[in-house]
Amino acid sequence: MTSTPIDIVESAEAVLGSGSLFRFATAGSVDDGKSTLVGRLLHDSKAILADQLDAVARTSADRGFGGEKGGLDLALLTDGLRAEREQGITIDVAYRYFATDRRNFILADCPGHVQYTKNTVTGASTADAVVVLIDARKGVLEQTRRHLSVVALLRVPHVVVAVNKIDLVDFSEPVFSEIAEDVARVAGELGLRDAVAVPVSALDGDNVVDRSNRTPWYAGPTLLELLETLPSTDELDDEHEAFRFPVQTVIRPQGALAPGLDEDEFRDYRAYAGQVTEGVVRVGDRVAVVTPGQAPRETTVVGIDVAGRSLEEAAAPQSVALRLADEFDVARGDTIAAAGTLPESSADLYGSLAWLSTKPLREGAKVYVKHGTSTVRGLVRAVTGKLDLESFEVSPASGLELNDIGEVQIRLAAPLPLEPYATHRRTGAFLVIDPQDGNTLAAGMVGTHPGDTEDERYWI
Amino acid sequence: MAERAEEQEAVAAEVGPALPLLDALEAEAIHIIREVVAEFERPAMLFSGGKDSVVMLHLAAKAFWPGKVPFPVLHVDTGHNFPEVLDFRDRTVERLGLKLVVGSVQEFIDRGELAERADGTRNPLQTVPLLDAIERNKFDAVFGGGRRDEDKARAKERILSLRDEFGQWDPRNQRPELWNLYNGRHTVGQHVRAFPISNWTELDIWRYIARENIELPSIYYAHDREVFQRDGMWRAIGEFSQPRPDEDVVVKTVRYRTVGDMSCTGAVLSDAFTVDDVVREVAASTLTERGATRADDRISEAAMEDRKKDGYF
Numbered sequence: 075m076t077s078t079p080i081d082i083v084e085s086a087e088a089v090l091g092s093g094s095l096f097r098f099a100t101a102g103s104v105d106d107g108k109s110t111l112v113g114r115l116l117h118d119s120k121a122i123l124a125d126q127l128d129a130v131a132r133t134s135a136d137r138g139f140g141g142e143k144g145g146l147d148l149a150l151l152t153d154g155l156r157a158e159r160e161q162g163i164t165i166d167v168a169y170r171y172f173a174t175d176r177r178n179f180i181l182a183d184c185p186g187h188v189q190y191t192k193n194t195v196t197g198a199s200t201a202d203a204v205v206v207l208i209d210a211r212k213g214v215l216e217q218t219r220r221h222l223s224v225v226a227l228l229r230v231p232h233v234v235v236a237v238n239k240i241d242l243v244d245f246s247e248p249v250f251s252e253i254a255e256d257v258a259r260v261a262g263e264l265g266l267r268d269a270v271a272v273p274v275s276a277l278d279g280d281n282v283v284d285r286s287n288r289t290p291w292y293a294g295p296t297l298l299e300l301l302e303t304l305p306s307t308d309e310l311d312d313e314h315e316a317f318r319f320p321v322q323t324v325i326r327p328q329g330a331l332a333p334g335l336d337e338d339e340f341r342d343y344r345a346y347a348g349q350v351t352e353g354v355v356r357v358g359d360r361v362a363v364v365t366p367g368q369a370p371r372e373t374t375v376v377g378i379d380v381a382g383r384s385l386e387e388a389a390a391p392q393s394v395a396l397r398l399a400d401e402f403d404v405a406r407g408d409t410i411a412a413a414g415t416l417p418e419s420s421a422d423l424y425g426s427l428a429w430l431s432t433k434p435l436r437e438g439a440k441v442y443v444k445h446g447t448s449t450v451r452g453l454v455r456a457v458t459g460k461l462d463l464e465s466f467e468v469s470p471a472s473g474l475e476l477n478d479i480g481e482v483q484i485r486l487a488a489p490l491p492l493e494p495y496a497t498h499r500r501t502g503a504f505l506v507i508d509p510q511d512g513n514t515l516a517a518g519m520v521g522t523h524p525g526d527t528e529d530e531r532y533w534i
Numbered sequence: 535m536a537e538r539a540e541e542q543e544a545v546a547a548e549v550g551p552a553l554p555l556l557d558a559l560e561a562e563a564i565h566i567i568r569e570v571v572a573e574f575e576r577p578a579m580l581f582s583g584g585k586d587s588v589v590m591l592h593l594a595a596k597a598f599w600p601g602k603v604p605f606p607v608l609h610v611d612t613g614h615n616f617p618e619v620l621d622f623r624d625r626t627v628e629r630l631g632l633k634l635v636v637g638s639v640q641e642f643i644d645r646g647e648l649a650e651r652a653d654g655t656r657n658p659l660q661t662v663p664l665l666d667a668i669e670r671n672k673f674d675a676v677f678g679g680g681r682r683d684e685d686k687a688r689a690k691e692r693i694l695s696l697r698d699e700f701g702q703w704d705p706r707n708q709r710p711e712l713w714n715l716y717n718g719r720h721t722v723g724q725h726v727r728a729f730p731i732s733n734w735t736e737l738d739i740w741r742y743i744a745r746e747n748i749e750l751p752s753i754y755y756a757h758d759r760e761v762f763q764r765d766g767m768w769r770a771i772g773e774f775s776q777p778r779p780d781e782d783v784v785v786k787t788v789r790y791r792t793v794g795d796m797s798c799t800g801a802v803l804s805d806a807f808t809v810d811d812v813v814r815e816v817a818a819s820t821l822t823e824r825g826a827t828r829a830d831d832r833i834s835e836a837a838m839e840d841r842k843k844d845g846y847f
């Protein structure tokens with residue numbers, strides 16, 4: 075293991091016990107034991123209720139799980155679709171919830187099968203951490219590399235590597251160390267910082283919630299201990315980021331006031347509803363209203379409302395309504411930002427895509443781009459490269475196929491306030507949508523303009 | 535790459551407080567509700583008077599305050615509802631100044647378009663009147679109070695879930711759902727179901743009800759009631775729910791954990807008379823709410839998945 079989580083554990087201590095929310099997802103190749111691990115976490119942290127356990131026990135017995143000695147197929151706790159249970163694989167993400175004394179968890183159990191990578195991207199996109207599983211007998215596989223690249227591309231704050239089925243390699247330290255080194259190398263190539271490895275047996279529970287005495291050579295934390303202490307995205311961000319607030323809708327009740335409120339008091343009420351995507355806003359702050367294609371208009375925040383309650387400040391990810399000093403024309407698609415911080419809008423989008431559709435991407439394709447609260451038409455002018463999973467180098471390409479990670483230039487029909495995803499995980503994200511059937515084709519991440527900083531160009 | 539590591543290092547040093555759980559869930563739900571209202575022409579919200587839909591409607595009221603909730607509410611009435619719940623539904627609609635659209639299972643049965651089931655359960659019969667109401671009112675988005683922790687098929691649902699011309703859910707072919715960018719595009723005849731409280735658990739719902747002081751139908755709290763036991767559940771005596779000769783009627787102190795059709799919803803023995811009592815009870819519960827109270831989910835292992843594929847909530 076090349077890095078330890080100790081520094082983070084300590085700095086996170088301040089927020090423990092606050093009952094905050096932490097989202098994590100599983101990833102890794104098919105049959106590495108993701109669902110079993112999730113079941114084990116839920117089971118050993120006592121998040122499974124009696125009737126759910128009965129149902130799992132019944133189905134496990136019906137299917138002869140564990141042979142003679144029997145046992146619980148804990149994967150059944152999340153593999154909830156009929157097709158999944160019949161085939162013993164995960165097809166789509168299952169969301170599960172559990173809490174410990176320290177935290178509330180939202181857990182997304184994702185599929186490993188390459189065909190369902192789009193679902194893994196779905197689960198990972200909102201995650202504070204991704205637990206990548208590796209079968210100790212198999213080591214790092216192509217799908218492991220794919221998932222790690224996706225995690226790096228999505229800039230998930232933490233990666234935890236669970237080296238699973240350690241029971242099947244006789245709890246061997248050399249096997250674990252070799253895999254941990256491989257992972258550290260891959261993580262280094264991808265620029266992933268804290269890819270901590272933990273030896274586990276999802277089936278038997280070693281080092282998942284409770285420490286194992288079958289791995290005496292391992293002194294690090296259990297998987298759950300790690301998940302309880304890594305800081306979440308919201309704990310990390312806020313203060314140092316500039317305020318960003320895409321306007322969702324304008325609240326102007328006029329004739330449609332909620333019953334019971336005073337007509338006179340709210341006759342001229344006007345506020346902009348949205349979610350703080352980054353940073354903090356305080357009453358009295360100078361902000362700019364940015365309408366793409368127009369010069370930003372500066373004004374002052376005079377009120378922050380949440381259903382009749384006035385706040386002094388709001389931080390990401392709170393949903394609020396902002397009142398401004400000046401009566402500007404503000405509409406959905408505009409962004410309210412800390413004055414002077416939002417770069418000029420642009421109709422030239424340079425970015426990376428995780429292509430999620432069986433329909434391939436060709437240069438010249440017409441698409442919709444959804445960014446923040448705006449959706450605009452776009453023309454894919456060029457596919458400038460594709461990530462090679464062997465070398466992690468970007469090689470030339472003219473199109474993208476299902477599960478490819480590539481780079482594109484898109485000409486937009488209207489400018490958008492684009493900011494690089496590398497520094498703005500929330501405002502640098504976009505969707506590519508098929509205008510024909512409305513399906514989501516790709517997850518997009520805004521890059522930097524090739525002319526700006528040459529060495530930043532291929533950051534994946 | 536090296537730069538990135540440094541940048542993260544700098545970030546990690548500044549660990550700040552996170553939003554408490556209920557505030558984070560509330561913020562997410564309000565964001566979803568506003569997105570749907572902004573992007574769809576004719577949204578509606580399912581409202582049964584049950585706790586989840588009451589919380590969802592409360593969130594909608596907060597999302598647009600001081601404006602009125604800008605869409606109608608839709609109730610599919612099985613004809614076997616608890617009178618306390620119908621009364622609560624009507625008072626709530628009145629209080630918030632909303633338009634109520636009712637789809638009636640009874641009318642479909644009377645017209646011979648739906649047949650009563652042998653087991654008397656009417657919950658699965660709600661799908662046809664629901665789809666009919668959606669089609670007739672041209673609703674293009676329907677908010678539902680489904681929560682992923684309710685059931686293993688629900689655990690698989692997206693926040694925005696596309697339904698085809700027949701209202702069907704295709705769990706093997708769902709759209710990717712990335713970040714908090716919801717793609718609600720659909721073609722003529724299709725519609726979208728939106729689940730703003732997907733990520734709430736039963737306990738979150740109750741803690742929120744306590745925190746926000748939200749009124750609920752009285753049957754959610756402990757009260758004395760004439761009941762009889764069937765399939766291991768306590769069933770209420772009522773117009774549509776009568777004991778068989780071999781089923782003894784007794785008076786018990788009970789409450790309801792879910793409020794569905796009277797014919798398939800069981801009560802639980804409880805002395806949780808106040809919302810704080812309920813929070814404590816739910817936190818200590820060893821059974822899921824559906825496992826404890828719903829006959830309709832006991833039909834088969836994939837009962838919920840099958841109903842959802844056909845267009846159920």
Ligand SMILES: Nc1nc2c(ncn2[C@@H]2O[C@H](COP(=O)(O)OP(=O)(O)OP(=O)(O)O)[C@@H](O)[C@H]2O)c(=O)[nH]1
Nearest residue numbers: 104105106107108109110163164186239275276277
């Ligand atoms: N011996 C042993 N077997 C395990 C362990 N973890 C999982 N398995 C078995 O490995 C098989 C696959 O497990 P799953 O949990 O379904 O794998 P998965 O990664 O969720 O698979 P997909 O979601 O389809 O990619 C099952 O037969 C498990 O019982 C482990 O720690 N030890």
Ligand SMILES: [Mg+2]
Nearest residue numbers: 108109163164
């Ligand atoms: Mg699985």
